[in-house]
Amino acid sequence: MSTEPAPSQVSRAIGGSAFWATASSVGSQIIRFSVFVTLSRLVSPSEFGTVAIASVLIDVFSLIAIAGISDALVMKKQLTEEDADTAFWTNLGVGFIFLLLGLLASPLAARAFNAPALAPVLAVLSLTFVIWPFGATHTSRMSRELQFKALALRTLIANFIGAVVGIVMAFKGFGVWSLVARSLVTTVTLVIMSWLAYPWRPKFRFRLDSLRALFGVGSRLMGGQLIGQMNGRGVELIAGLLITPATVGVLRIGGQCFSLLQQVSVAPIAAIAMPLLARTQGDPVAGREVFAKMCRLSALMIYPVFFGTMSVSSIIFPLTFGPNWALTGAVMPLLCAMAIPLQFNMLMSAGLASRGAAQAILKWNILQAVVGLPLSALGGFFGLFPLLAFTIGRSYLLLPFGLAWLRRNTELEPRVLVMSSIAPLAASILMAGGVFAVRPFLEARLGPWFVLAVVIPIAALVYATLVLTLSANTRREVLVWLRQRRVAAA
16 A cells, blocks of 8 residues: 555645755756757747647647546555556556557648648657656656655656757757657656656556546546646647647747746646645645645745746847747737636646546536637637637636636635735736836846846845735745744754
8 A cells, every 4th residue: 555644744745845846847947948948049930830739739649548547546545556557557558559549640630730740750759658658657656645856856857868868969950850859858767767766666467446446537637637738738739720830839939938937836836736635635624724825825936927027028038049039029928917827727626636526627628628729719810919819818717617616516715716816916916017117217228138137136026025015824924934944943
């Protein structure tokens, strides 16, 4: 049996888990972002777009191949070794089937997107289907046991090795294949590091009752994740079908920057929210306490990052990516406007998943897809910016439905999520407004790097002052943290 932390330990686990989840998210995203900055000057937008389209297709079909079984392992109250073995061999067997399907579908996808270069790229990336299953069960067991330090270290190492391979190949003129190699090498290294980090080895055992139990939960989660993937990445597919692969490349660079912001602010909380909440099942008081802490922490991290970036993106992008990617600088403020639905969706999904409300997650994601994808496609007929405007509008329009489902299916209170967000959101908007106000004065007198050097630290100080002024809960938690540090130092 797996060793499970007692519910009383959950609250104390938040600090350490959040630290290692943050280290993994921020470190990995910094590595990936550095790779994208380097490769953007060596690889064309069209080549970026080709790999982006292939990556979306691989990600979507990977969800179907794994069928939520890895997540079901994390959520299972009592995990046996037979469950783990069954999950391993199921994922691996289905992976080989999807490798064959990927090879057969590659030329069809190339014709659909009018991109001949897509066929070989998609065929090679289909190897992911048979590589990732070798480490999927290890990853699930580490996440289940809150081994975020091991997860963080293996993720950082894998992303670094993949980055080195991709950059070296790009400098040697391999173009699109440098992006493909980076992805495959990263995946292979993740698998190797998983085996080194977690001392579990699969045995040749397979139990049909274990598969039924895992698939019963996992298939419902997979349905929600699949539709969620289409909601998040479907915009790139629509742009590829209705506009051009080069436009997908612009969206991909913007999406990578958006992902950097997510990894800095959202991903650390997302990585620990569901496992921690899952361990409070049957204890509503502990569940509400953990949920409230997740709400406060996520709001404090997400809003200043996104609204701060919105206020300086037109300065940063020309400096970072060069003239070929100027359009991405105009796209980024629109993407940053997704901060509010991003935070709410993350916490609603974690809360519903932790209470086994997979059906509610599925309904929520179906609603977003049914409403959102047609709206995005409608905008795509008119160009890139209408596509983004319709997509963002849908995210705000549907938030009340998600909050209602959270209230109906859990003991977690949506009001806590809303109230916890008000002070950080207000402080972030005021901070960003101040930056917009002083930028013309500074830009008339200083170069762009000096403007950033002045604005960023002052904006961070202004935000911290405003949020401490507006939020009594934040003031109390900061004082408690400072007292704990003094006691530890003594």
